[in-house]
Amino acid sequence: MVSEYHIIAIPALDNKVLSDPLFGTRHSDSIIGCAVLCVDKCRFFSFNFQTGMCRHYCQWNNRTHTDTESGWRTYNKPKISLEVSDVRLIGGNYSGEGRVEVLYNNIWGTVCDDRFDDRDAQVVCRQLGYACTAEAVSSAHFGEGSGQIWMDEVNCRGSETSLAKCSFAGFGNHDCGHYEDAGVICH
Numbered sequence: 001m002v003s004e005y006h007i008i009a010i011p012a013l014d015n016k017v018l019s020d021p022l023f024g025t026r027h028s029d030s031i032i033g034c035a036v037l038c039v040d041k042c043r044f045f046s047f048n049f050q051t052g053m054c055r056h057y058c059q060w061n062n063r064t065h066t067d068t069e070s071g072w073r074t075y076n077k078p079k080i081s082l083e084v085s086d087v088r089l090i091g092g093n094y095s096g097e098g099r100v101e102v103l104y105n106n107i108w109g110t111v112c113d114d115r116f117d118d119r120d121a122q123v124v125c126r127q128l129g130y131a132c133t134a135e136a137v138s139s140a141h142f143g144e145g146s147g148q149i150w151m152d153e154v155n156c157r158g159s160e161t162s163l164a165k166c167s168f169a170g171f172g173n174h175d176c177g178h179y180e181d182a183g184v185i186c187h
Contacts, residue, residue, distance in 0.1 A: 087127050087163055089184065091142035096186035099142040100124055102150050102163060104171050109148030111163070112176035113138035119158035120166065125186035127162050137183040144178035152176055 088108070089098030100111040113136075121134035152174035156166035 087124055089124075089128070089142075089186075090145070092183075092185075096125070096128075096130055097142070097184065099140070099145055099181050099183045100163075101145060104148075104150045107148055109150035110145035110178060111154060111182040112149055112152040112174050113180045113182040114176060115153050115155055116182040120154050120156045120163070120182070121184040121186075122158050123156045123160045123163050123166060124184050128186065130186035133187045135185040135187070137185060138180070140179050140181040140183075142181075142183040145181050146178065148172065149174045149176050149178065149181075154182075 086103045088101050088103075089096070090101055092098030101108045102111060116136050116138065118134060118136050121136040125132075125134040150171050151163070151168045153169040154163065154166055155168065156163070160166050
């Protein structure tokens with residue numbers, strides 16, 4: 001019998017069904033989704049924004065448990081505060097990857113890749129609700145942005161809750177071109 005469960009936050013999946021080697025098939029119809037990982041492996045989870053309930057379906061000991069057996073668990077919506085309005089990812093093939101853009105003075109702009117590393121990417125991904133690892137990519141890997149370049153010389157410790165809480169040169173202070181736009185891949 002499985003006795004240990006972990007609740008983690010994931011980003012919304014725009015009502016799409018995606019397949020993931022760690023989480024299996026996942027559904028989401030909300031701003032914040034959730035997953036419960038069994039000690040063995042979680043096969044399915046869903047989050048219903050209207051009811052605030054998270055469900056998961058697990059398989060262990062080579063036996064699949066159904067909704068009427070002990071494999072399903074329901075949890076209340078996790079209490080998570082995310083600052084998702086001031087950062088976004090643009091140009092990726094998936095929702096968890098793309099060029100990093102930040103909102104400052106109601107204008108979206110990019111982040112320069114100078115000093116931008118995996119710790120900075122981790123902060124961006126965490127800010128967007130991704131709980132796993134992150135990878136920084138440089139040289140406009142997801143295409144060049146346009147308009148403002150808001151951040152340069154970003155240097156996060158990795159524990160910050162928002163990219164704006166990291167050390168950087170100041171909004172609008174940069175020596176970059178859009179060919180240096182930073183990107184992230186959230187795993």
